[in-house]
Amino acid sequence: MSRLSQLTVMGKLTLLVGVFLIGFTAIGAITFAALSRVRINGPMYREITRSKEVLADVVSPSLYIVESDRLMQESLEAGDLVELRAIMDRSTKLREEYEARHRHWEAELTDGELRTQLLETSFAPAERFFKLRDEQMFPAILAGDLSRARELATSSLEPLYEEHRKAIDSVVATATSSASELEGRANQAVTWTLYELVAASLLIALISAAAAWLIARSLVSRLQHASVVLSSTATQMSASSREQQSRVGEQSASTSEIAATVKEISATSRDLVKTAEELSLGAARAAGLALEGRGGLERMDARMRALSTSTGSISVKLSAIREKTNDINVVVTTITKVADQTNLLSVNAAIEAEKAGEYGLGFLVVAREIRRLADQAAVATLDIEDMVRQMQGAVSTGVMEMDKFDDEVRTSVKAVQEVSEQLGGVIEEVEGFHGRFDALKEGMRSQSLGAEQINDAMVSLADGAQQTAASLREFNAATDGLRDVVANLRT
Amino acid sequence: MESRAPLMLLFRIGEGRYAVRCTRVECVLSRPRLHQLLGPPGAVVGSFPYRDALTPVIDVCKLFLGAPCPDRISSRIVVVRASERVVGLLVERATDTRALPGETLAPGARSDAIVTGIVDEGGELQQIVDVDALVARGFAS
Numbered sequence: 001m002s003r004l005s006q007l008t009v010m011g012k013l014t015l016l017v018g019v020f021l022i023g024f025t026a027i028g029a030i031t032f033a034a035l036s037r038v039r040i041n042g043p044m045y046r047e048i049t050r051s052k053e054v055l056a057d058v059v060s061p062s063l064y065i066v067e068s069d070r071l072m073q074e075s076l077e078a079g080d081l082v083e084l085r086a087i088m089d090r091s092t093k094l095r096e097e098y099e100a101r102h103r104h105w106e107a108e109l110t111d112g113e114l115r116t117q118l119l120e121t122s123f124a125p126a127e128r129f130f131k132l133r134d135e136q137m138f139p140a141i142l143a144g145d146l147s148r149a150r151e152l153a154t155s156s157l158e159p160l161y162e163e164h165r166k167a168i169d170s171v172v173a174t175a176t177s178s179a180s181e182l183e184g185r186a187n188q189a190v191t192w193t194l195y196e197l198v199a200a201s202l203l204i205a206l207i208s209a210a211a212a213w214l215i216a217r218s219l220v221s222r223l224q225h226a227s228v229v230l231s232s233t234a235t236q237m238s239a240s241s242r243e244q245q246s247r248v249g250e251q252s253a254s255t256s257e258i259a260a261t262v263k264e265i266s267a268t269s270r271d272l273v274k275t276a277e278e279l280s281l282g283a284a285r286a287a288g289l290a291l292e293g294r295g296g297l298e299r300m301d302a303r304m305r306a307l308s309t310s311t312g313s314i315s316v317k318l319s320a321i322r323e324k325t326n327d328i329n330v331v332v333t334t335i336t337k338v339a340d341q342t343n344l345l346s347v348n349a350a351i352e353a354e355k356a357g358e359y360g361l362g363f364l365v366v367a368r369e370i371r372r373l374a375d376q377a378a379v380a381t382l383d384i385e386d387m388v389r390q391m392q393g394a395v396s397t398g399v400m401e402m403d404k405f406d407d408e409v410r411t412s413v414k415a416v417q418e419v420s421e422q423l424g425g426v427i428e429e430v431e432g433f434h435g436r437f438d439a440l441k442e443g444m445r446s447q448s449l450g451a452e453q454i455n456d457a458m459v460s461l462a463d464g465a466q467q468t469a470a471s472l473r474e475f476n477a478a479t480d481g482l483r484d485v486v487a488n489l490r491t
Numbered sequence: 492m493e494s495r496a497p498l499m500l501l502f503r504i505g506e507g508r509y510a511v512r513c514t515r516v517e518c519v520l521s522r523p524r525l526h527q528l529l530g531p532p533g534a535v536v537g538s539f540p541y542r543d544a545l546t547p548v549i550d551v552c553k554l555f556l557g558a559p560c561p562d563r564i565s566s567r568i569v570v571v572r573a574s575e576r577v578v579g580l581l582v583e584r585a586t587d588t589r590a591l592p593g594e595t596l597a598p599g600a601r602s603d604a605i606v607t608g609i610v611d612e613g614g615e616l617q618q619i620v621d622v623d624a625l626v627a628r629g630f631a632s
Contacts, residue, residue: 337564340521340564340565341521343586344519344520344521347500347519347585347587347588348518348519350498350513351498351500351513351516351518351519351588354497354498354514354588355513355514364498367588368588371586371587371588375586375587378586
């Protein structure tokens with residue numbers, strides 16, 4: 001039962017059809033079997049048995065030696081030898097037929113009263129009859145001893161024939177009785193078969209009905225279960241759809257809020273786009289300024305380089321001047337030496353003049369004059385020496401200053417290059433900014449566009465929500481209807 | 492002759508102005524290369540060949556100031572004869588000769604004093620140096 005309920009509806013229906021098919025097949029099989037047993041009494045059987053009966057009536061019975069007995073009697077009355085020979089031939093033929101038939105039935109018949117009667121009780125006297133006739137009587141006739149032949153016929157052969165005939169009679173009686181018995185059995189078999197058929201039909205009908213009842217009951221139980229489930233589902237659906245309806249209402253409200261928010265976002269993003277554009281312009285201006293700055297720096301760099309070159313040449317010139325001052329120094333030293341020697345000479349001359357007394361007075365004056373000239377020269381050379389020394393100092397300072405300046409210029413050039421590179425980086429970055437600002441602007445614009453689209457979508461969503469609410473109301477009505485139908489189905 | 496002031500050779504030692512009588516001076520020479528002497532007495536700093544004889548040189552700056560005479564063109568050697576010896580005196584700026592009148596005796600001068608007299612030349616004092624005393628001081632350790 002539980003296994004039956006587990007089957008699907010299709011399975012159950014298939015099972016039902018299967019049960020019916022098996023039933024019908026069984027009935028057909030039983031009918032066939034019955035027919036195969038009973039057809040012995042059919043119209044064809046009757047026709048065949050009738051013709052056999054006719055043949056049995058017409059053809060001389062081979063197992064009954066009545067004709068042999070008649071021919072034996074005739075042989076006693078035979079006129080000539082030819083007639084006798086024909087009779088004897090016929091008798092021999094009849095005996096052969098008899099023995100052939102006997103062998104046939106010996107193989108055919110089953111053990112029983114009929115076999116005993118036919119093959120033993122009737123056969124033994126017949127064989128003795130044939131033996132006595134062929135071995136003693138016919139030779140006696142042929143020998144012309146008719147009296148002996150007659151005596152044999154009456155005393156031996158006739159009783160044997162009589163015994164055989166009685167046996168045959170009893171065989172006929174037995175056969176007749178067995179045939180009637182067989183007929184009765186056949187009739188009984190037919191009757192039984194009919195009973196069996198009726199019983200089988202009833203049984204199959206019962207089984208089919210039971211199967212049908214079981215399957216129907218299981219189907220109905222399933223249907224009932226399904227209807228219960230359907231009913232509860234309908235209730236649930238109704239409840240959930242009501243809930244949904246309320247939610248849709250809430251959703252509608254929240255979509256309105258979202259729409260408002262999206263509008264705000266749209267406005268903000270538009271402002272942002274404006275700001276981004278301003279920023280972009282600013283960045284572009286900054287890039288331009290940076291470019292100009294770099295140009296200025298490059299010019300400055302070039303000037304610095306020129307300056308560096310000039311300081312180099314100035315240094316060279318200063319070095320030349322230093323060399324020249326050294327030359328001047330040499331000359332001045334020479335003049336100083338000459339002046340010194342002159343002074344020395346004049347001093348010594350004055351000393352000698354003093355030693356000479358009155359005679360040296362004139363010479364003393366000359367010596368004084370010479371010394372005066374020498375002193376002037378010495379003073380001049382001292383001045384020149386001072387000047388040259390100052391110049392040398394100035395030149396040295398100048399050279400040092402120049403070197404320092406050159407170093408500073410080099411450092412400046414380096415610094416300018418670095419600053420230029422940094423400016424280049426700044427320009428690159430600012431240009432990058434420019435591109436990024438474009439992307440940002442584009443993004444903002446698309447965002448604004450998207451916000452507008454979202455706004456549109458929100459509006460349509462709100463419409464859709466209202467439509468959904470309407471359809472949910474319809475759905476509620478439909479579920480109510482469904483519940484009614486299910487209730488009807490259950491009753 | 493008596494009325495005439497004697498001719499003096501002027502020189503300096505540091506900031507001080509000094510003078511010697513020209514009659515005591517053999518000659519004035521440019522500073523020569525000096526031969527170094529081992530363990531010379533007093534302020535003798537070396538010797539140089541003068542008239543086929545090695546003449547000792549007294550650095551007067553070193554003698555009186557403690558510092559050697561600056562290496563200048565005007566630093567010269569004044570060759571003098573004192574007590575039968577010829578000696579070179581290394582002094583500064585021995586470049587002028589002048590007749591100096593109005594010599595007065597140096598105050599507090601003793602018999603062995605180096606400065607024997609002073610001439611006031613309009614505020615500028617010229618000290619008259621006694622050659623013999625100077626040389627004697629120069630050789631004294």
